[in-house]
Amino acid sequence: MxxxxxxxxxxxxxxxxxxxxxxxxxxxxxxxxxxxxxxxxxxxxxxxxxxxxxxxxxxxxxxxxxxxxxxxxxxxxxxxxxxxxxxxxxxxxxxxxxxxxxxxxxxxxxxxxxxxxxxxxxxxxxxxxxxxxxxxxxxxxxxxxxxxxxxxxxxxxxxxxxxxxxxxxxxxxxxxxxxxxxxxxxxxxxxxxxxxxxxxxxxxxxxxxxxxxxxxxxxxxxxxxxxxxxxxxxxxxxxxxxxxxxxxxxxKYVDDFNRRRRLIAEKYSSELKGCSALIIPNIYDQSHVYHVFHQYTVRVKDGKRDEVRSILKDRGIESMVYYPVPLHKMKVFNGRCKIFKGLKESERASREVLSLPIGPLMNEEDVVFVAKTIREILD
Ligand SMILES: Cc1ncc(COP(=O)(O)O)c(C=O)c1O
Incomplete structure (x- = not known):
């Protein structure tokens, strides 16, 4: 990644x-x-x-x-x-x-x-x-x-x-x-x-x-x-x-690296925009948030996340699911936590999210390649 x-x-x-x-x-x-x-x-x-x-x-x-x-x-x-x-x-x-x-x-x-x-x-x-x-x-x-x-x-x-x-x-x-x-x-x-x-x-x-x-x-x-x-x-x-x-x-590099991460995220978003099976991160309407894109995470709709991930892997592209199991579903929290009102959005996120490769020194061609591959699979 x-x-x-x-x-x-x-x-x-x-x-x-x-x-x-x-x-x-x-x-x-x-x-x-x-x-x-x-x-x-x-x-x-x-x-x-x-x-x-x-x-x-x-x-x-x-x-x-x-x-x-x-x-x-x-x-x-x-x-x-x-x-x-x-x-x-x-x-x-x-x-x-x-x-x-x-x-x-x-x-x-x-x-x-x-x-x-x-x-x-x-x-x-x-x-x-x-x-x-x-x-x-x-x-x-x-x-x-x-x-x-x-x-x-x-x-x-x-x-x-x-x-x-x-x-x-x-x-x-x-x-x-x-x-x-x-x-x-x-x-x-x-x-x-x-x-x-x-x-x-x-x-x-x-x-x-x-x-x-x-x-x-x-x-x-x-x-x-x-x-x-x-x-x-x-x-x-x-x-x-x-x-x-x-x-x-x-x-001394971290601010510059965070800026680069933001640019990579922007590039991903412009390449993936309009792909109807995906929800890309909402980055433009939050001027009060300086997002540093530790992860660039999309949502893959219609239960296709794991299939997309596996095809990406076959084509040499790593992706990760952060996180596949929400905490309240883990044994360690069983009987040791309280759950308020059901946790539908957390559970849905754990089924749909997919984090794509991102790093400060990743080049633009790689971003375009990942995005194009995803579009080939989904469009
Ligand atoms: C949200 C969150 N909290 C806590 C930790 C724990 O940090 P560490 O791995 O340094 O113990 C991590 C990362 O690993 C994390 O992503």
Whole structure:
């Protein structure tokens, strides 16, 4: 789906130099690159604190644990504590809620953006089935911002925290504000295929809240300020120095790469426009959203998605389904989640979506080739 080797070749000198510097200083744990990255990220995202952690999943778990410690004074939330989220996301989003001790409440998505639908969040909060809701966990899926004005308005009205899952949307924005700075906490992933990816696992927490930042810093190193005298049930969830060095080297390219992704998306859309069996992403009527196209995802109508995918594969074109199983259908959430009003749009999306190859260094001819092949199959 994305050729990481081409990206490496493109910035080989900087990456090699960054790794060489680490080999030289040998400070593999909490080396200088981690602090440097945290400072640069905080200024880029526009928050007081960025904290490097070991993965996007750990960013979510640590943030939610820190909120439990801050808000309840307990290590974990309680199963009666509810966090509203989308079922149309990667497992880690819902899994982190379980691991922090709370119950995920799945509400449906907007069929156009695939993101959580704020009006349904409010419907749940007004419903009889509502329990002790403590927070909302919106996911900026495929690189596109959720409706943060409405989500924050609801959060304020019902006194809820907002944790943004920004794993797929590094550099994306809502009304000019970077994602990860709009909620109480933002959680990022630097998984290799992300818009800003490292060469292994790494993640990051962003926040303006001093107390949350302090607790996350404790949790990521076993739960204490001091290594040999800890306060909380912690983790070994530090960001590697080496990964920080690689992210720093790639960071200067990310805005340009996101611009290129947007151009590729535009090209796909112009090539695929008018194909009646497809629904292309809605990118033009949302001037307040800076979509960074982690994925370019179309909907294939009439139950043809899997057939299209298989023909594409035969012709040497990779495509992916993000996500074939919505979270509420997974065994792990069985009996551990709440489902509000049925989740028809999430289920329909999981049957229809298809993500096409996209990467910042993909060339226009390849985009045209993929689009033409799809049209040959469907037109
Ligand atoms: C929406 C979402 N949340 C969380 C994660 C977890 O990130 P990581 O793989 O770095 O643990 C990912 C990505 O993998 C993701 O796409």
């Amino acid at each position: 994305i050729d990481l080797r081409i990206e490496y070749e493109y910035m080989k000198e900087e990456i090699d130099e960054a790794i060489r510097r680490c080999l030289e200083h040998q400070k593999w744990i909490f080396g200088p690159e981690v602090g440097e990255l945290e400072k640069k990220m905080a200024s880029y995202i526009g928050v007081k604190h960025c904290i490097g952690v070991s993965s996007g999943t750990d960013a979510l778990v640590l943030s939610l644990r820190a909120l439990a410690i801050k808000l309840k004074g307990t290590e974990y939330f309680d199963r009666t504590d509810e966090i509203i989220t989308t079922p149309f996301t990667f497992t880690a989003t819902g899994d982190a809620i379980l691991r922090a001790g709370a119950t995920p409440v799945f509400v449906d998505i907007d069929p156009v953006t695939y993101n959580i639908e704020p009006t349904i969040i409010e419907d749940y909060l007004k419903s009889e089935s509502r329990g002790n809701v403590i927070g909302i966990l919106p996911v900026h899926l495929y690189g596109q911002a959720c409706q943060m004005d409405k989500i924050n308005e609801i959060a304020e009205k019902y006194d809820l925290f907002v944790v943004e899952d920004v794993a797929q949307a590094f550099g994306g924005a809502w009304r000019g504000q970077k994602l990860g700075s709009l909620g109480d906490v933002g959680c990022f992933s630097f998984f290799p295929s992300k818009n800003l990816g490292c060469y292994g696992d790494a993640g990051m927490v962003s926040t303006n809240d001093d107390e949350i930042a302090e607790i996350v810093r404790m949790l990521l190193k076993h739960g204490g300020k001091e290594k040999y005298n800890v306060f909380h049930i912690g983790y070994n969830a530090r960001m590697d120095t080496l990964q920080a060095a690689i992210i720093l080297a790639k960071f």
